[in-house]
Amino acid sequence: MDVNPIKDAFDRVAKKQKLSYSKTQEVIDQIFQEISDTIEKIQNTHKSDSRSDYKALLADLKTKIKEMAPLTLLEGTQKELNVALSKYPKLLEKSFNPDISKAYRNVDLDTATVNYIIASHFYRQGLFDVGDCFVTEAMEPESIASIRSPYVEMYQILEAMKSRNLEPALKWATSNSSKLKANGSDLEVKLHRMQYVEILQSGIRDEALSYARIHLARFAADHFAEIQKLMGCLLWAGKLELSPYPDLLYPANWDKLAEELTRQFCSLLGQSFESPLGVTVAAGVQALPPLLKFMNVMWGKKQEWQSMKQLPVPVELDDEFQFHSIFVCPVSKEQATDDNPPWLMPCGHVLCKQSIVKMSKNLSKSFKCPYCPTDIDSGNCKALYF
């Protein structure tokens, strides 16, 4: 999107605004000057004792100001400004989608539920102050307390890691060792490795060795090569950057470790890694443009939109939002359902059952696969489960 034309248009508004300001100032200054002059003249006539009439001076002033027509001047500058002021929003309406609520279905989103989602979001993002403030302002604190405390613990661990302190992380990983293992995560050994590298790089070889014996040896079965490598590093205590494995010192390792810990922590909490609020809003950002395009076309049928069971237009989201297998029959373009499952044909191509039923004249005849020259006997097709 090119913002420059909008910026230019805004500059034109700002320019007119400046012009109007200086003209207004001028008008006021002029009146100010005329009145001040008149005061002076009245006082001077007094001094010089020439008994000229102050009334004549006042009448003069009145005429001058009338001739100046300050109100007309002001109106003129305002008119010019108004042209710019009315043009700019029109440009905005043209450049943007002026009403993104056109695809909104008139159902109330339950406020308590939305608030609960937002509060959880604040806590999982580590925005505890904001979260607490929100809970005080908008919710029953009891409803959310159980969400808050685990995230407090997680952020304590992460904060410690930021200052290169692995103690809390190791403590947590150790006490959740079996759960981590069940998750297929080797976070525990990664943490110990990091700790070992830290000790080794500080130059205390003996301590590193004994740490390895106590904490790393028991992972030998699954991580044999890795541990051999780590033990080899003992030769470069205090100068790992010269060893064959300088990558052990990369600062990015800490970020990766913190991310892995966050991932596992959320997973053990039964929570997603990404904020579900963030994911849903991001999906909404991608879904709105095609929905709005559609609504612009069928604005007259707003009523139908309110009751549709399925979105009237396909909405392709980025792959990261794909959480389930969707099979769309390439022949009928319909999404597979339990009643109309995908069927695998002997050639390896897949169609929906209904399409195969149709093409085989109710499963009575063989037919040609629409994608390859194979003759298909519907008896040799089978349902797929993704």
Added chain:
Amino acid sequence: MLPLLGSNRQPTFISQIPNPDRRDSPKMDIDPLPNGGPAAAVAAAAVAATNAPSSKLSRLAESLKLEHQLTRVPFEHLKKSMRANHRVVEKEVSAVVSAVSDAANAPGEDDAVDRLSSLVSRLQGLKRKLEEGSRTEHLQAQRCRARLDHLESADPENLSEWSNTRLKRIVVDYMLRMSYYDTAAKLAESTNIQDLVDIDVFLEAKKVIDALQNKEVGPALAWCTENKSRLKKSKSIFEFQLRLQEFVELVRAENSMRAITYARKYLAPWGSTHMKELQRVMATLAFRSNTECATYKVLFETKQWDFLVDQFRQEFCRLYGMTFEPLLNIYLQAGLSALKTPFCTEDGCTKEDPLSQECFRKLAMPLPFSKQHHSKLVCYITKELMDTENPPLVLPNGYVYSTKALEEMAKKNNGKIICPRTNFGCDYSDLVKAYIS
């Protein structure tokens, strides 16, 4: 082989970090099964490489077009200040002009000088006000520019950060509309996005809303006067509704005489266009506030005040070019629909799917299901997309998993495959490829 499930798969801002459920797959010993030979793979990769950035850019451009409110609101705010400042100048100047005329009738010279001097200081005051107003306008203009700069700053490189800011902006908007002002201010401040949200605009609304909730119409009427011409243009009857309510309150207080005077002065002007409502409310004089007649009883209910608050919110949003719904609700609804599939409620649903959570399901209940053009298959085991690089394989029982997952399983179990959903067992060599178009 027909194209390409997700072969233009590019990590985007959310998925830079893969799913916790998606396990890292170790390097294969088994050769990956090629699809249409290496040349096709190279071609596909090339298409992916050229396609992805442009589609990313167009996605971004489309998303920026949703930001009308971001640019419109500060402009309307600026416009409002400019108009108000101008009105002050006009009023003062016209007062000074007529005072100059009057001064001609001054009974004496000293009196004339006094009068003129007071005009001089009045003009000095006006100049100060003008400067002050100009400073406010300048700040508001800066805010308009900051919004445009922010839009311009969005590019695929910083999309993740930009999207995070967008989410915060949307949440602040929600807070403001729901009258959670403290949270709005705190969130904006702690994340340094004050220039990108409209807290001051909403504080203006807060005054009116608070007053209406206290059953006072004063600030709301003042607001109507401030925005008279624009309300007239949009054919708003909000002021009439406020007047009706005030009238009803006089009737409630059994103050019939005052009610009638009030009606003559403030309701009669609306008679030509809204006679029916006018007559209905006048009839309350006969029925009084304890009436059981449904038509009139409702006029005395306190929810009439809630209705006025609602009405005000609508007028306010319209004036500033905002959507009436909070932005968050609009994005949530669109997002929930786009994510809603019949599979979200099944047992195997990944936690990364927001609709695996009860509260999101609740919100999605009245919304339509998503619709997709193309097949996109997600491996039950790895939760990764199955595409040309990681094609789907079919077990003899019809269950489908990704090549990667099954290769790994085979490697660990001497070529044996066990279906994780049915416990059906077979050999790796029994698997057949499915071609999904």
